[in-house]
Structures are given as C-alpha cells and as structure tokens.
Amino acid sequence: MPSQTHAIANGKLSKSKTDVSGIESLIRSLLKKHTTPFMIIRESVLKKQYERFRKCLPEVTPYYAIKANPHPKIIKTFIKLGASFDVASAAEMKQVLRLGASPSKIIFANTIKRVEDIITARKRRVRLMTFDNEPELYKLSEHYPGAHVLVRIKVENQGSMVELSLKFGADPENAFVLLRKAKSLGLVPMGVSFHVGSQSKNVENYLQALEISAKIFEEAEENGMPLKVMDIGGGFPIQHFDSEIGVNFERMAAQIRKQMKLLFDRRVRFIAEPGRFLVGPSGILVTQVIGRTFRNNKNYYYLNDGIYQDFSGMVFDHCKYEFKTFRRGQKFLSTLAGPTCDSFDTLSVNEEIPELYLNDVVFVKNIGAYSSASACSGFNGFEPAKIVII
C-alpha cells in the first residue's frame, strides 16, 4: 500500500525535523551561558529511560551501574526515582551512600574485589555481591562472613559492542559447586548473575543465558540449596545513530520477560544492572571548531574535545558517534580531530558534513554513557567538557 508507506515516511520525517530543531535551539540557548565543550545531561531523559525500563521489565529491579556516568546529580536523580545501584569499588560505594542510597539497594558487582574494599562493604553493610572464582570466596569468608553472593557465569557475548566474558564469569558447569563452596565457608549463596556484554543488540544472548542460569537454579534446588536472586546484568542497547536499525528495547524486553516467566519460579527475585541504557540517551556533547585546514584532499576540522576527553568512549567503549552540525547544504568528505598534539586524537576520517567555519558547533547525541566517565583530566592541558544538567 504505497499511500500508507508514504504517510509513515512523512510522519517520521516531520518528527525527526522537530527533534533536530528542538535540540538545536536547546544548544543555541545553552551556548549563551556556557563555553564549549559542554555535555548536556537531560534529567527528563534519565527519568524517561528509567520508566521505560520499569515498564518493560516490571519484575526486574534496576541497579544503575554508575561506571557509565557517576556524576552526583545523575546518581541523585536515580535515587529519587527509587533506583538501586551497581558499584565496582569502595570509592563508588561510598559515593552512592554519601548521596543517600541505602546499603540494601547496592550490589558490589565486581567479581575481583580488593581486600580493603571488602572491608568497606562489611562496615557499610553492603551485603550483596558477585564472584566467579574460588580464591575470591576465601577472601570474602575471611573479611566478610555472611556476605550474600551471586555466582557470575560466563555467557555468550555475540554481537555485543563490548565483550565482557573474555575477562569475567565462571564456567556454568562449576557454578553450583562454587555456590555450595560459598555456603560451606559461611557465606550466603543467593543466586546467579551474568553480563551479555555491553550494547547487546542480540536478544539471544539474554535468552540463552537465562536458560543456562535456570539449570543452575534447578541443580541447586535438587541439592537442597534453593536460590533466590537472578541478576540479568547490563548490556541493554541504545540507538547511537539516528538511522541505526536493530535496536528495539521494547521487543527485546518482552522476549526476556517471557523467558523469565517460562523458566523461573515466581518467588525468584530478578535484578539487572543497566548502565548505558539509563544514561546514554540523556547526553549531548557540544563542541566547537577551533581550527581548520585542507590536507590530504579533505577538509580537516579540529574540535575542542577529543579522544582523551569526552570521546574516550571511542577507545574504551569501542563506540562510534554521529557528528552533527547546524549547517545545511552540500556535504564534503572531511576529517574531524581533537585538540591534542597526537594524531591518534582523530575522531573520524570520513565524515560527510557541510563546510564548517571557525567556532561552528559540532554536536553528538546519545553520548551520556562511557564518555565523561573515562575522560582523562588535563592531558596536554585540555580538560573534559563541563557537565550541564538540565
């Protein structure tokens, strides 16, 4: 039905047009008050993502993985919304506690913990944690007897942008034995956790991991050690590019939910550790052109933010971004680079963008996660973008 297709296409076109001008006018108004580079974090989007998660996975308690973006105002926003938190170190733990989170709403989800961090967890009564190996259990039983433990298993990370099973996770066949060992050492075996890898567009990773986990629950039940908590980790994907296909959180969540209902007892408590999903879409990075030249037959534009600062996700997060400008018209193949004296500090060598001039704005949406969090301070004298929360 060509007429309907046409109508849908028109609908999409007009929506994206208003989105663009809305974001452009937001940036223009903030440019009057702030110097670039700055990272806009929209509280309304944090709230929207949190509510989307709750609505699509109502049986799953989200523990925001603060490593994605530990800005205090973001943590406070999630505390107000009733979220729980995933921390990986004593410093992260102290930060969320200081901002008002309850210790009962924190999971210490680093499977390899420093002894002094385990001691901090005990003192601060953060009781729930993950592990994936036997030596860690000896550490925990010595420094935190009675800790509640989830065994993290190794699962498929196929199609995920960031592989995590390369470094973490016990073989599922050993999971029950490890939990039984935990019990014999005076710890409390609570359940199973996994992480399918970050930005996992492939729902099969979750479905398969749940199936493997359910078998461990069965084995534990049969051996008189019933488990209570199933932690489905993070990895929930977002759209980094406007035209990106294959990211449909609603559909993915529905499939995950169906699998949980099919395989687990109703009394099992589900938790998750979303990072990128909750904070990524809220961020817009605004930079300006500080220099331009023509070399290698291309326009070269130098921006005041780069790989060492808020584009650090290009290295650590294996992320690519969509660079946008306020200019319209003919596009030329161009290179975008950061401000430091390192040719590694190149953001793209094949951007199709209109001709830009000094001080022109270049901005990137969906960059709230794994960006400022891993930016390094002061390399070559350049600081990360100021964070502007609106």
Ligand SMILES: *Cc1c(COP(=O)(O)O)cnc(C)c1O
């Ligand atoms: C990084 C991390 C997360 C968050 O992952 P996202 O892909 O951002 O959702 C959750 N849990 C653990 C253990 C992590 O290391």
